[in-house]
Amino acid sequence: MIMVRAIVRPDKKEVVLDELSNAGFHAATVVDVVGRGKQKGIKFGDIIYDEIPKSLIMLVIHDEDKDDVLDVIIRHAKTGEKGAFGDGKIFISATDEVYTVSSGAAGL
């Protein structure tokens, strides 16, 4: 199993979550975060905004679903045809074990 953590624009959060649900990946956790990317924030004149609000969508999936999930997130988190700076990043990490509290059972 793998954990996918996607940082997307807050206004794309709903779309991405809806489309993930349609694609069969309903379970997700969402955190509002602030951060900056390799653009070093946004600069307007002398003011630099380097704490830009984003949404972190976290979900754990089976290894074989990775491509589907990445495709859904990338397709819907993108702004415009080519995408733009600030559309976000996706991180993937290994997950060894998963437990459901209500049943105590291991596995997704």
Added chain:
Amino acid sequence: MKEIIAIVRINKVGATKKALVQAGAAGFTALKVMGRGRLVEDKAVIAERRATLLALAQKDDYNTEKLITEFLDGTRLFPRRMFTVLAHDEDVSKIVKAIIEANRTDYNVGDGKIFVLPVLDAVRVRTKECGDAAI
């Protein structure tokens, strides 16, 4: 070294903290998160809880029934607390068991999930200790 990410009910935070101390893992990070789980296909498992909540709710609001159903069957994002605990490999099962025991309810669904992730390295900032010594 493992990272245990547990997503639990907000009113179980106190019980979880107590359970973590008893399991020997006093340090943790907690975050307020929104989330949803697997969709509940079988409405019978939430019927009892739904009836209790509807009895508590105000009668005049026409949205209440829809809201309660959506919160229970998982269509809507609901608030949860996310605990992040770092642990040595041999303590993982003990901590997981403690969290499960502290968070179990008889509502059938919505008790949370626990993920165990591998961690490459950890550093204690004060002493620069690395690896297992840093936890």
